[in-house]
Amino acid sequence: xxxxxxxxxxxxxxxxxxxxxxxxxxxxxxxxxxxxxxxxxxxxxxxxxxxxxxxxxxxxxxxxxxxxxxxxxxxxxxxxxxxxxxxxxxxxxxxxxxxxxxxxxxxxxxxxxxxxxxxxxxxxxxxxxxxxxxxxxxxxxxxxxxxxxxxxxxxxxxxxxxxxxxxxxxxxxxxxxxxxxxxxxxxxxxxxxxxxxxxxxxxxxxxxxxxxxxxxxxxxxxxxxxxxxxxxxxxxxxxxxxxxxxxxxxxxxxxxxxxxxxxxxxxxxxxxxxxxxxxxxxxxxxxxxxxxxxxxxxxxxxxxxxxxxxxxxxxxxxxxxxxxxxxxxxxxx
Ligand code: TYM
Numbered sequence: 001x002x003x004x005x006x007x008x009x010x011x012x013x014x015x016x017x018x019x020x021x022x023x024x025x026x027x028x029x030x031x032x033x034x035x036x037x038x039x040x041x042x043x044x045x046x047x048x049x050x051x052x053x054x055x056x057x058x059x060x061x062x063x064x065x066x067x068x069x070x071x072x073x074x075x076x077x078x079x080x081x082x083x084x085x086x087x088x089x090x091x092x093x094x095x096x097x098x099x100x101x102x103x104x105x106x107x108x109x110x111x112x113x114x115x116x117x118x119x120x121x122x123x124x125x126x127x128x129x130x131x132x133x134x135x136x137x138x139x140x141x142x143x144x145x146x147x148x149x150x151x152x153x154x155x156x157x158x159x160x161x162x163x164x165x166x167x168x169x170x171x172x173x174x175x176x177x178x179x180x181x182x183x184x185x186x187x188x189x190x191x192x193x194x195x196x197x198x199x200x201x202x203x204x205x206x207x208x209x210x211x212x213x214x215x216x217x218x219x220x221x222x223x224x225x226x227x228x229x230x231x232x233x234x235x236x237x238x239x240x241x242x243x244x245x246x247x248x249x250x251x252x253x254x255x256x257x258x259x260x261x262x263x264x265x266x267x268x269x270x271x272x273x274x275x276x277x278x279x280x281x282x283x284x285x286x287x288x289x290x291x292x293x294x295x296x297x298x299x300x301x302x303x304x305x306x307x308x309x310x311x312x313x314x315x316x317x318x319x320x321x322x323x324x325x326x327x328x329x330x331x332x333x
Contacts, residue, residue, distance in 0.1 A: 001142060001175070002038040002141070002142065005036070005037060005038040006036070006037050006144040006145065007037060007039070007040065007141050007142055007143045007144050007145075008030075008033035008038070008039045008040070008143070008144070008145045008147060009040045009041070009042070009137065009138050010026060010041055010042075010146055010148060011041070011042040011047070011134075012026060012027065012043065012044065012065055012069075013048045014043050014044075014048055014058060014062045014064070015051060015053065015058075015061070015201065016200030016201050017061070017064075017200060017211075018065065018068055018200060018211045019188070019198050019208050019209060020198070020209045020210075020280065020284075021188035021198035021199070021200075022149075022200065022211070023072070023211050023284075023287075024184070024185030024188055024248070024251040025148070025149030025150075025182065025185045025186060025187065025188060026147060026148055027068065027069070027072045027211075028072060029147045029180075030069070030073075030079075031074050031079075033145065033147065034074065034075065034078050034079055037144070037145065039078070039079040040079070040080045040082075040141050040312060040315075041079055041081050042137060043062055043065045043066050043069075043082070043084065044084045044137065045058065045083055045084055045085050046084045046090065046091065046133060047084070047130060049126070050115075050124065050126040050130050051127070052122060063295065063298065064291075066305060067291050067294040067295045067301060068211060068287070069081050070290070070294050070304075071287045071288070071291035076308065080308050080311045080312050081304060081308045082308030082309045082311070082312045083305055083309065086305065086306075086308075086309035086313075087313050089313065089319075090136050090137055090140065090316070091136075093139065093140055093319070093320050093323070094129070094133040094135075094136040096323060096324075096327070097132050097135050097136050097139070097162055098129055098132050100166050101129075101132050101135075105158060106129065106131065106132070109154060109155070109158070111130070111151070111154070112127060112128060112130065115127055131155045132162070134159065135158065135162045135163070138156070138159050138177050139159065139162075139163055139174045139177075139319070140319050140320065141316070142174065142175040142315075142319060143175060144177060144178065145177065145180045146177050146178070146179050146180065147181075147182075148180070148181060149181065149186055149187060150186040150187045151187065152179070153181060156177060157179070160176050160177060163175075163176050163177070170323070170326040173322070173323060173326065184247050184250045184251045185247070185251045188244065188247065188248060188251075189240065190202060190207040191206065191207050191209070191221055191222070191224065191225040192204050192206060192207035192225075192226055193207065193226065194225075194226060194241040194243070194244045206221055206224055208221075209221050209222070211284060211291075212284075212288055212291065213284075215277075218280050218281040218284070219281065221277075222273045222274070222276050222277035222280070223270070223273050223274070223277065225245060226241045227239075227241035227242055228241055228242065230242075231268065231269070233246070233260070233264040233267065233272050234261055242272075245272065245273065246260050248276055249272075249275065249276045249279060252279040252280055252283045253279055
């Protein structure tokens, strides 16, 4: 709770150009909490360095991600939008929470297993304790809800376990957060391999639709999307490519699967792919226009970053010092 309001918190890594997976699974839903919740949305640059980043690109994407938050409808006057490394309490709480997290728990995280397989030459401790920093992000703000895609569910569950463990020793320390996962946008799949999640770090750029792709590129990518040898536009087991396109179409139009099946009854995959590309490009066009305007004024973005970090620090400092006191750390003023 924050001033009598429930709290929503989420974050996105500036580790690649954002995809429609990030948009439909997370970003697009963030603004739906703005009226009823106190919202904190963070660009998690500290998480991004668990994998090697090119500094100039990390810097550019940090600005871009914040600009995309705003372009997707998050008003910085109503929402606290900031960069994780600007609020040092995230790293400080993460250290404390490391002491309440078990090696076995972290070893079971599927993202750690996947990423360490992918970056076998750099299985660093940060990659291993990544979910603890994420728990710290969430718990610092006494968060009630965490809107995320389904791939982050396991991390939010671990965060709940850590919070409960701390609360058992120090009652009422943390609010226990709830992951909020949208139905249709929960897991957007790769267009090249619909068994795999669409990911901003995919090397095959045709497998991924980026939020900032232009209309022609979006349509071309959907046209090439892998489907099946069946002819029917129907949501069914084994039709992963078509199911993914139906999900994407549903997210952008708000239509149900049945409505979509009816709309495309008797039509071919080519027509359907074209329609998915069109609704996607049309929905992203205003976001892209706002993004370009916002990014144009770097100074104004920096002012927002600073304001967001000040607001976030104020809340974060309160939670951290409450826990430090409970732990027995000496506080001198
Ligand atoms: P990240 O940067 O990988 O992704 C940001 C958000 O996008 C969602 N997402 C997807 N949703 C549906 N389909 C997809 N293909 C897809 N790809 C990504 C993710 O689930 C996420 O919600 N660890 C987080 C960042 C983070 C965070 C946090 C999130 C750090 N601290 C605290 C919530 C709360 C991550 O790597 O997200």
